[in-house]
Structures are given as structure tokens and as C-alpha cells.
Amino acid sequence: MDAFGIDSFADPVWIPVTLAVAVLALAAAVRRRPATLAWPALEEAHAAAAPRRDARRVATLALRGAALVAAGLVLAGPTQTREPLPDEAPGLDLVLALDASASMRALDVSQAGESRTRFALAAEVVARFAERRAAEGDRVALVLFGERAFTQVPLTRDGALLAAALERVEPGIAGEATALGDALVLSTRRALGGGEEPEGRLVVLLTDGRSNAGEIPLDVAVEVARGHGVRVHTVGIGTGGEVPVAAGARGVRFERHDLDRDALARLAEATGGSAFLARSSADLAAVYAEIDGLERVLRPAPPRRASQARPEPLLLLAAAALLAELLLDRLLWRTLP
Numbered sequence: 001m002d003a004f005g006i007d008s009f010a011d012p013v014w015i016p017v018t019l020a021v022a023v024l025a026l027a028a029a030v031r032r033r034p035a036t037l038a039w040p041a042l043e044e045a046h047a048a049a050a051p052r053r054d055a056r057r058v059a060t061l062a063l064r065g066a067a068l069v070a071a072g073l074v075l076a077g078p079t080q081t082r083e084p085l086p087d088e089a090p091g092l093d094l095v096l097a098l099d100a101s102a103s104m105r106a107l108d109v110s111q112a113g114e115s116r117t118r119f120a121l122a123a124e125v126v127a128r129f130a131e132r133r134a135a136e137g138d139r140v141a142l143v144l145f146g147e148r149a150f151t152q153v154p155l156t157r158d159g160a161l162l163a164a165a166l167e168r169v170e171p172g173i174a175g176e177a178t179a180l181g182d183a184l185v186l187s188t189r190r191a192l193g194g195g196e197e198p199e200g201r202l203v204v205l206l207t208d209g210r211s212n213a214g215e216i217p218l219d220v221a222v223e224v225a226r227g228h229g230v231r232v233h234t235v236g237i238g239t240g241g242e243v244p245v246a247a248g249a250r251g252v253r254f255e256r257h258d259l260d261r262d263a264l265a266r267l268a269e270a271t272g273g274s275a276f277l278a279r280s281s282a283d284l285a286a287v288y289a290e291i292d293g294l295e296r297v298l299r300p301a302p303p304r305r306a307s308q309a310r311p312e313p314l315l316l317l318a319a320a321a322l323l324a325e326l327l328l329d330r331l332l333w334r335t336l337p
Helices: 014-031 040-048 050-075 118-135 159-167 180-192 218-227 261-271 281-294 312-332
Strands: 078-082 092-099 109-111 114-116 139-145 149-156 200-207 231-237 242-246 252-256 275-278 306-309
Touching: 014 050, 050 312, 092 118, 092 149, 092 180, 118 139, 118 159, 118 200, 118 231, 118 281, 139 159, 139 180, 149 159, 149 180, 180 200, 180 218, 180 261, 200 261, 218 261, 231 261, 231 281, 261 275, 275 281
Parallel strands: 092 139, 092 200, 200 231, 231 275
Antiparallel strands: 078 306, 109 114, 139 149, 242 252
16 A cells, blocks of 8 residues: 555454455445336347446446445555654774784684684674674774785775675785784774764774784874774784694694783773783674673664554545546446436
8 A cells, every 4th residue: 555655554454344345335236237218129229238338337336346445444544654764873983903914823712612713713703793883883994914904894884895805814814923003003094084973983903912013113003093082992812822823734833922911901091992802712702792882872762653544545546436437427438228
């Protein structure tokens, strides 16, 4: 009934009743023979005009049935539902900075008892986090870093795009070392470059090492982020010490990759964020769930639906059908009995 601006019926129980009454009324009309005068001289004329009378009768009965149904549906209480769109509220501009250095090949984190690389677990959790936040109205960007930092995905509300981009990333793509300062400055620039005025600007930086590369010292990068009002949460991943690292065809080798927890804690504290540690898949999921709970934008509740009676289209349809029947039966196809 969308064509008539009717979304629902307040009392739909009347619909089958209306249809049943219309069917019975039409059946009674079909069984009743039209009144005629017994006039032998007109028998041949009546026989010749029979097909025309049958067509007229079918048309008038159809119009009468449509009028009955339309009038009966008014009893069912046709209504139109209006649901105004909620006011759009700006979300966060959120940059996910992910360590893609070679050390992220380490196999010291587990999922369901199975060892996986740090990067594989991180990418999986970050992708889910990005899709959820984008679906809620935030704009999300992805920055990858190692010896250098680069933007993989600029700010977007397409979380699926970011998740798909992460699937094509391999640890080591950004080099062997870790340039935390470069990554933080680039992430800050991405958070500031959205154009629109967001509710807040946030960076979530995940790494497994310490800043040992890049052109920008970490303390300078922290001042840049703080000066622009960009809040930074840090996530450290890994167990530390000598850990098994996937070495491709050579199998597994052991390397030492120590996490600079103190530097990450100072970074987060200086910018108003929080520092987290994760040693397993469950830890990492819990960390991003906690960040998700911390970073919430108050959005207006959707307005309640407002319904109003809408009988006019059906009444108009019933009147039009009755008028059409009168015109056909009394004017256009008028005949002698």
C-alpha cells in the first residue's frame, strides 16, 4: 500500500472480513439476473448484444468490488508512519597506528592454544574494531610503520575497506626497525586532516618494540600530538625476551624483542590517553573492547515513530470506482432492458 501512503493497518482483523463481504456481495450480484421486459421482437437484438453485455457486466462488477474492498479497508484503520531521521552527530576521527615491522612475525602470542604471529592477531582485532567504529559514525584511518611510517587508508567511514586493506599487509612491509616518533607524527597529521570538525581526535598505537629508527624523536612527536589535542592510547603486544619468530622457509628462529613499556606509558599519559599490554588474543580483544568503551560519542536517540490515520486514499479509490461504474453503466453502455 506504499503507493497510497499507507504503511500499516491499526485493526488488520477487518481485512479478511472485508474481503469475505466483497466476495459474497459479488457472488450475489452475479447470480441475480438483470430485469428485462418480455418483448419477442427484441430477442434477436438481445442475442447479438450478449457479448457486449457480458463485458459490461464484468467491468461494472469489478469496479463495484474494488469500491467495496476500498471502503471496507477503511474499517481496518489505514495509518501512515513517520520516522524523522535523527540529527547527524559528528563522531571521532580515529587513527589506528599498527606496527608492521619484522618483529611482528614473532609467535609468542596464542589463540585457542595455537601460536600465531603478533601481526596476524593484531590485524584481526584492529579490523573488527575499525568496522565497528566506522559503523557507528566515526571516521577511521590506518597508519602502518616500521623503519618508516606511511598511510595505508586515510580517514574513511568504510570500515570494510580498512579491514580489506589489512588483509593484504605482511609484517616486515615497513622495514625491520621501529620508528615510533615518525608514526606518531604521521598519525597526528592524519587525525587533523579530516576537514570536518569531529567530536574528538584519537590515535590508538600498537607496537611490540621500542623506538630505534626514524627522523623524529619520540619526545618531540609526543609534544606534537599533545599540542594539537590528539589523545593517544598505546597498546604493547608480546611477552618480551627471546621469542620464536617465523623465518619463512628457514622455519623458526629465536630473537630478542623488548617492549619499551615505560615509553609507551609516558606517551599515553602526556596526551591524556591510557597504556595497555596484551600477551594473548584474549588480552588484545579485551584491550580494544576497553578502548571502545572509553571513547564514546553521545549521539541523539532516534525519534519515536509517529502514526496518523490515512483513510483518504482508500475513500477516494472507492468513490472513483463507484463513479466509473455509474459512467459505464448509465452513460457509455446504456441500453434498453
